[in-house]
Amino acid sequence: MDAPCYVLFIQHRIIFHRGGSSMSSIDLVLAIDQGTTNTKAALVDAAGRIRALGSAPVGVSTPRPGWVEQDAGRIWRSVLEAAAACLAGLPATGRLAGVALSTQRESVVAWRAGTGEPVGPVIGWQDRRTAAWCAEAIDDAGRAAVLKRTGLRVDAMFSAPKMRWVLDHLPAGDVRVGTVDAWLIRQLTAGGEHLCEAGNASRTLLYDVTTLAWSPELLALFGIPAQALPQPLASDAGFGRCRGAAPIPDGVPIVAVLADSHAALYGHGCVRPGMAKATYGTGTSVMTPVPGLPPSTAPVPTTLAWLIGGVPAYALEGNILSSGATLTWTAGLLTGGDVGALVRLAETVPDSGGVTLVPAFAGLGAPHWDRSAQAVFAGMTTGTGPAHVARAAVDAVAHQVCDIVEAIGPLRTFRADGGATSAALVMQCQADLLGRQVDVSAVAEVSALGVAKLAWQALGHPATWTAGADVVYTGTLGDIDRAERRARWAGEVARARFTPAFTPAFAPPER
Template identity: 35%
Template sequence: MAKAKYVLAVDQGTTGTHVSILDDKLRVVGDAYREFTQHFPKPSWVEHDLEEIWASVETCIRAALKDAGLTGKDLSAVGITNQRETTGLWLREGGKPLAPAIVWQDRRTSERCAQLREKGEEPRVRETTGLVLDPYFSGTKLAWMLEHVKGARKRAEKGDACFGTVDTWLVYKMTGGQSHVTDVTNASRTLLMDVRKLAWDDSMRELLGVPAACLPEIRGSVDAYGTTKGMRSLPDGIPLTGMAGDQQAALFGQACFSPGEAKCTYGTGAFLLMNTGDVPVKSRSGLLTTVAWKIGDKTTYALEGSSFIAGAAVQWLRDGLKVIKKSGDVEPLAASVKESGDVVFVPALAGLGAPHWRPEARGLFGGIDRSTTAAHLARAALEGVAMQIHDLAETMRRDSGREIPSFKVDGGASANNLMMQFQADMLGTEVVRPQNLQTTSLGAAFLAGLGAGVWTSTDAIRKAWKVGKVFKPKMKAEARERHLTKWRRAVERA
């Protein structure tokens, strides 16, 4: 009997790190998760400690191996998926971070983006990168670091400092500083890569004042990025062979391999992606054109809409407002009232993403009166997350010219049945939740397994993907329209 092969997937997210170990039948045999600290030094600023992120990865790898009853020597490959636009800068020699990482939610470069828009630069940026001028993306964050961190620009120009998103940081650390690379999916989120040529663009670098010497090498999503070296949790020599940003990995993990197939991941934020095939589709309505993955010589593109706040709204109810004690309490609390009534919540706690792109927008509770309870706030919060996704889905239908016959969902917040039913009601289409909600990790593992020869084609993931629950629309048309009207009015005021 052939010995089982195992792939380790690191899913480094915004609020925590998740490590899974899958066997060659795509069964999860080991699992671990750790939260880490969120830093908010000023209003609209969000930072992470790169060293703390790395420590969480090492801890989770050890815990996942213990959970699986395996050692590092049993692994065939490692795959990485990550929070995408979070921006780091560290010394090439020794790897010491020059500053805290600026998280994708951070809005400190809003003014810089506005200045570039006023100069008429956005059409050129959009044509080259597929993105819009928004502080969400890495480019202006890096430009801010080069301007404000002492000595950073000089070091970057000399090549002594390395820029990277979290994938680049993890590969650097896992390989003992030997590899400074990124993959096309993460590079496509920087405002610095030509989305068609899949290469750093000199005109975008010059626009933002970014030296070429600090940029990582761009690779495919299945590639030989290096091998482990000097880690506490893994032996030397294990190949790193798969990598993609978290949302692209989830699209892959949801088996959305054909043009028109779409998924929405409900994590800290919520992200809707549709496979558009081998041609980048330009949005007319503020959606993003992004690389879904590149395997060999074949590049697959996607349209994407981003909602910055999803599960983070529940965390805010828990940690900020103290409405609930733990995240799991939100659904029963929300279900204790039949409806949210006049209460509406716009989750613009980090501005509004597509299709609105209003970084200055702020969160809003409306329709509150003396009868409003914590349950109404909880229900309105869940509904507000779903309403943002409704707007994205409608925009994507128009821009792509395709209907979404069923809506695949994943991520931790998709376990909330009340919110998923409301989502189906608002979309007017079935919402399909798989048995395995951790499709981001599944996508990373499968990319790595393809790179290491554990699997030879995408057929295996199609066979492994199984429906968990289907939510069918139930709401009457007049009730749906009332919710939509209430939502649109609130968004105008946010």
């Protein structure tokens, strides 16, 4: 038998042990959550306790109106930086049992097959440069095929149109394309594995959620060569071993991968119908599990939440294109870009004073899916002040979530996580406009916790913990006030969509 092998990285206080065992060692999973604006890393033990955290920023650029790009090299460096900051807090007896990845979805990376060198920028999930192409190049039959096989609508948010654009604008050569999970797996693993996770694949418009494989019909529809795409695997299948990209030691297995919103659903323990979560980030994802694959007439798109042990779990999901981005944009107008100051300004008034902001900066996502919609500011008078505009921005975040919840139907549980949950006003507005209780996570890193939970289960530990609730918000608006605000919002959404005639869906009851 070979002697045990030890690698010690003194500078990060990492002890990685391969072979043998130590009664005093603490097994930990390094969960990396790569998001749109930052990368977080968490060391999670088998009981679900977070032992250390690290983070690193990721830039977003908008070189042209409607274009959203990132730097693939910077995304990769942010992973290493966040991991280094996290692993600096590893206990002296800590042992890395595995790595787990949670990643932003739909964004597209291209790289050279041989070298792994990125080719061009990452095309971000918010990017809408392909919106006209989606409207013109895909006919009704193609749209029906996409909906039947993927549960999704043809939209510029998803990956396939971006992949087509990338392949059309890159210099000739042997190029690989994939979502961010595929890019990070390629960078992390020995031999540069060309793999992705099924839930991420399901967001591309190319993955058949019934056969659990790339669809030849959809590949042909979008003109994507199969050899350019990574092989999709189950969420807990194992994705190779790390190649020793410091500070992550050589040989550590990548045990589990999930898309970030899906990982949050798993971390909240929302695994049964009637349970839903909302992740408030740059955009917002509202997701609820369903018992089987819904029909194509479902009110919001279907997604493959995860594929565990070969068993698919499906969910309904509504995606909001601009929520945290709405607060950031409004803060740029009113408070020098300080979102915290914007929320404090909004707190100085009891309501928006009749002002409504529909933040259709890149069109509207679920449940409208209208890329032609334009942003609307309405209801301003000579009495309108900056605080009313700030409050309208806060309300806009909550109203958009309400639109999705009302499309999905009755819910038993509504849990929230993400950056905006730290603002009490945002969560109180959400509870008020929903007219129901909102449970805010006790843990900010729910996506990291969710994928760590799956990793521990894949490693043979019966991990049953969830993020849990830290603060509970209860609606305080009366039915009449809530209905009036929702009806006013619906009217302005119709205006944003250039609807010539509109009958409010939420007509206020008679007083």
